[in-house]
Amino acid sequence: MSRLQGKVAIVTGAAQGMGASHVRNFVAEGAKVVFTDVNAEGGRALASELGDDVRFVQQDVTSWDAWQKVVAEAETAFGNVTILVNNAGILGPIAKTADISEEDFLKVCAINQNAVYLGMKAVIPSMLKAKGGSIINVSSIAGMAANYGFPSLAYVGSKFAVRGMSKATAIEYGADNIRVNSVHPGFIQTPMMVEGTDENGGEAVSMIPLGRIARASEVSNLVLFLASDESSYITGHEHVVDGGLLAQ
Numbered sequence: 731m732s733r734l735q736g737k738v739a740i741v742t743g744a745a746q747g748m749g750a751s752h753v754r755n756f757v758a759e760g761a762k763v764v765f766t767d768v769n770a771e772g773g774r775a776l777a778s779e780l781g782d783d784v785r786f787v788q789q790d791v792t793s794w795d796a797w798q799k800v801v802a803e804a805e806t807a808f809g810n811v812t813i814l815v816n817n818a819g820i821l822g823p824i825a826k827t828a829d830i831s832e833e834d835f836l837k838v839c840a841i842n843q844n845a846v847y848l849g850m851k852a853v854i855p856s857m858l859k860a861k862g863g864s865i866i867n868v869s870s871i872a873g874m875a876a877n878y879g880f881p882s883l884a885y886v887g888s889k890f891a892v893r894g895m896s897k898a899t900a901i902e903y904g905a906d907n908i909r910v911n912s913v914h915p916g917f918i919q920t921p922m923m924v925e926g927t928d929e930n931g932g933e934a935v936s937m938i939p940l941g942r943i944a945r946a947s948e949v950s951n952l953v954l955f956l957a958s959d960e961s962s963y964i965t966g967h968e969h970v971v972d973g974g975l976l977a978q
Contacts, residue, residue, distance in 0.1 A: 733958045735760035738808040738860075740800060740853060742791050742845070743818030745772030747920035748868070751946040752815055755954045757783045762808035766791070766800055767818070791818045791845035797852035810860035813957045814853045816846045816867045816892075827883045835884045842888035843895075850899055854908065862907035866956050867896045869912045871972050878916070878975065889914075893968055900966030909965035911956050916972030917943040939974030 739756050743749040745767035753765045757780050766789035767773045777786035785807050789796045804811050822838035823830060846867050857863030871878045873889030880886075893912050900910035917934045935942060949971050955961050956969065970976055 733759040737761040737812045739763045739813035741765040741815040745769040748946045749817040751950040755950045764804040792840040811856040812863040814865045816849045838884035843891045865910040867912045871916045912968045914970045
């Protein structure tokens, strides 16, 4: 398959879960991928599985210096970056506003929100050299409706922020053929899902019209579409993958 032939991608938070699924999809469709994670063991294992079409870089996504190194690695190994998937994120403590510590709040915002800004800032110059690109920022249904995001000011706030940042950047760089969209998964079979409920979705399943939580690959199929030229006239929008949850 060749839907991403000639494309160079960076995917964060990709040692497992949705991120790893995105990387596998991209490689299968012809892309060269630099993927990152704090989980070095998982990252190296995935890199070994996928071979010469990928590079793994251990990265703290909250560090500007780390972002510059990741982009430099991608450009040196494969060429100018044309796809960015800001996938890294954490759930953080499930705590109400008066109960969450300042330290925990800022940590969630640093990873879920600030890292998205840093990633876009780092990659856009490379995309300008390539004369176009696609940025996919992974938010959540908690960035669409707070009542489905667990009681967490930090998580909900950061995911709403990603939605707005994506729209603002899409407007700024539309004339440069750089598209920016946000993806809003619902309940997905990933380690974060297990952290928040259980591996089967717990009570969440009863709320979902399709009657099940999603496979990571079902989100990756949307991310692949947004990364490809098939979505060439789509920018500045949120794309929900939730089994119909928000339709209610």
